[in-house]
Amino acid sequence: MAIRGIQSARGMSVEEFKEWLKQFDVDGDGRISRGELREAIRRRGGWFTTLKAGRAVRHADRDNSGYVDDAEIENLVAFAQKDLGMKISAW
Template identity: 30%
Template structure:
């Protein structure tokens, strides 16, 4: 059975920002992977790689503040419903 959550967009963005352990304002694949694992999600390496590939608009291999909107949309594939 697939986990399903619902959370406000601003709360989800806050969670993603908390994954930024080195404080550079961007999420690396490793930071995203560790953060997703802390939420209890499975296949975190694959999810992190796909998420970065999908939302990384500038091609730097990281998810910046300006790319968080797209990341919050992308997580619907993981069973997370984002509410306004």
């Protein structure tokens, strides 16, 4: 199930995805928490946001800190492509 309204027909680049996520980093620490990601998915019309955000953070968070940081963003991109149906490319 794709997150509605999050991208144009052409998709988005990894950099555009990062910029989109930054607006939900409410505490400004440079990391995305489960709650911040839940709000991002919710704002774009996604359903079951708590479940999806939890799965996304568990998939992307390799150091088990509870946050997705810049070093783990590629893992979040892979999850968004596979499990959220987002079109994200390297260009």
